[in-house]
Amino acid sequence: xxxxxxxxxxxLRLLAGLDAGVMEILLLSLQLSGLxxxxxxxxxxxxxxxxAFHRFRGRGLVVALVNTGMGLPPVVVxxxxxxxxxxxGPLGMLEMLYTPAAIVLAQLVIAYPVVVxxTMxxxxxxDPKLRDQLEGLGASRAQLWATLLFExxxxxxxxxxxxxGAVISEVGAVMMVGGNILGYTRVLTTATVLETRKGNFDVxxxxxxxxxxxxxxxxxxxxxxxxxxxxx
Amino acid sequence: MHRVRVGIVAGLALGVVAAAIGVGAxxxxxxxxxxxxxxxxxxxxxxxxxxxxxxxxxxxxGLRVKTLAVGTxxxxxxxxxxxxxxxxxxxxxxxxxxxxxxxxxxxxLVMHNDFVIxxxxxxxxxxxxxxxxxxxxxxxxxxxxxFVSRGDRxxxxxxxxxxxxxxxxxxxxxxxxxxxxGMAATLLVASARGGYVLTDRGTHLALRARSELVPLVEGDxxxxxxxxxxxxxxxxxxxxxxxxxxxxxxFLVGDEAQAVVTGFGVERFGQPLFFPRAAGADAxxx
Numbered sequence: 177x178x179x180x181x182x183x184x185x186x187x188l189r190l191l192a193g194l195d196a197g198v199m200e201i202l203l204l205s206l207q208l209s210g211l212x213x214x215x216x217x218x219x220x221x222x223x224x225x226x227x228a229f230h231r232f233r234g235r236g237l238v239v240a241l242v243n244t245g246m247g248l249p250p251v252v253v254x255x256x257x258x259x260x261x262x263x264x265g266p267l268g269m270l271e272m273l274y275t276p277a278a279i280v281l282a283q284l285v286i287a288y289p290v291v292v293x294x295t296m297x298x299x300x301x302x303d304p305k306l307r308d309q310l311e312g313l314g315a316s317r318a319q320l321w322a323t324l325l326f327e328x329x330x331x332x333x334x335x336x337x338x339x340x341g342a343v344i345s346e347v348g349a350v351m352m353v354g355g356n357i358l359g360y361t362r363v364l365t366t367a368t369v370l371e372t373r374k375g376n377f378d379v380x381x382x383x384x385x386x387x388x389x390x391x392x393x394x395x396x397x398x399x400x401x402x403x404x405x406x407x408x
Numbered sequence: 409m410h411r412v413r414v415g416i417v418a419g420l421a422l423g424v425v426a427a428a429i430g431v432g433a434x435x436x437x438x439x440x441x442x443x444x445x446x447x448x449x450x451x452x453x454x455x456x457x458x459x460x461x462x463x464x465x466x467x468x469x470g471l472r473v474k475t476l477a478v479g480t481x482x483x484x485x486x487x488x489x490x491x492x493x494x495x496x497x498x499x500x501x502x503x504x505x506x507x508x509x510x511x512x513x514x515x516x517l518v519m520h521n522d523f524v525i526x527x528x529x530x531x532x533x534x535x536x537x538x539x540x541x542x543x544x545x546x547x548x549x550x551x552x553x554x555f556v557s558r559g560d561r562x563x564x565x566x567x568x569x570x571x572x573x574x575x576x577x578x579x580x581x582x583x584x585x586x587x588x589x590g591m592a593a594t595l596l597v598a599s600a601r602g603g604y605v606l607t608d609r610g611t612h613l614a615l616r617a618r619s620e621l622v623p624l625v626e627g628d629x630x631x632x633x634x635x636x637x638x639x640x641x642x643x644x645x646x647x648x649x650x651x652x653x654x655x656x657x658x659f660l661v662g663d664e665a666q667a668v669v670t671g672f673g674v675e676r677f678g679q680p681l682f683f684p685r686a687a688g689a690d691a692x693x694x
Contacts, residue, residue: 262489262491263489263490263491263645263647264489264490264491268647271443273491274445274474274476355474355475355476356476356477357474357475357476358459358462358475360472360474370453370454372592372593373450373454373590373591373592373593374454374456374592374614375454375592375611375614375615375618377618
């Protein structure tokens, strides 16, 4: 208990003093996870939409793969992205391993199926009559999808929250592909692991609390945006 | 309805801003080929030593060092595949094997400290002061006490395996716990279970306040812990940053870094965590 209290005090001290090292780590965590979530959103929503409305051969398999991907073990993602980016690997010439870009790539792989799967589910639960009606009114395909996505905005924002939550809290893959390099690829989760390993438990607890706070703040903003769609 | 749209636009704008900052951070400076990848053991990072040495070298050389504290086994494996440029490790015989394979060259001693066998202050196996570490292990087994192992192919785990070989037996099936984790976590497991453990002195000192363990067996020549720097072979792996590796290795064995090593940890622990290379010991750790 004493240790947790000291951690809380340490967290407040680091935040109140705007500790330069911690602020840098906090900002990097936010940037990388935000970027990965955004990329997953941009790339995932169209695919999720297409999967929701199109019937094609092998669709069942694709949907099953996406649903499996939603629970993809991050450490597996980390391993495969590492192998891909090794100097001796197929993308070795990019010299991308142990860079922030490698972290975004791994996080994107983790977040992407979440966005695709939840977008698909969100669109499929819309009353099919709405779609029939829109088609009946002569909506173009783009208008149709845009309208349906708008109707499904609440669960789509929920998908963003889930994806962001998954990547900001991710540690195994981020450690493997980023390398936890000070001032370059060290984020809140990997810094927490390092401080725990060093035996600096109060600092580790402080970093965890800061991570929780950041996660909450971002989720709060997203929730606010989401719920404004309900309370008119 | 209008408010909703404003909300969504605001949310998207927020994301775009975050992305822009993110891209800025991502592009913030990696010049391919100029970075130096250092693969090393966890103890050099966990002790805080590299947090002093690496920035100093970066300032002197203008290179960026990517420090990967992965444990000696994995660091040497990275060297054997050319995934790192320079290695700082503490397993003399494994290093020799890498040199023999031609994947690494030019091993030089950097520093040393020692391992201790730590255990509960009550010392139920009665190993306190045993001169030979291998005898202490046999006694711990004979008394049916718990021994906690790293079990992770780290330099420390490798040394523990050597001690079991020296004792002429395999680790016991009963009472032998493998954590597969780092030194600090393993020490805490040993402390919680009232077991014995092989640890480097630095980590023991760092966790002194949180563990119940005390050093019981020390001073055996086999407990000497020698850190060396190796350069990954540019002949075998033309892609490595060999100039950077050579510069870093020269820096580590140079006067400035050696002076840092000498004084490191005295303030926090009341005693040095590492001793500079000049203070004895050859690469085989005897």
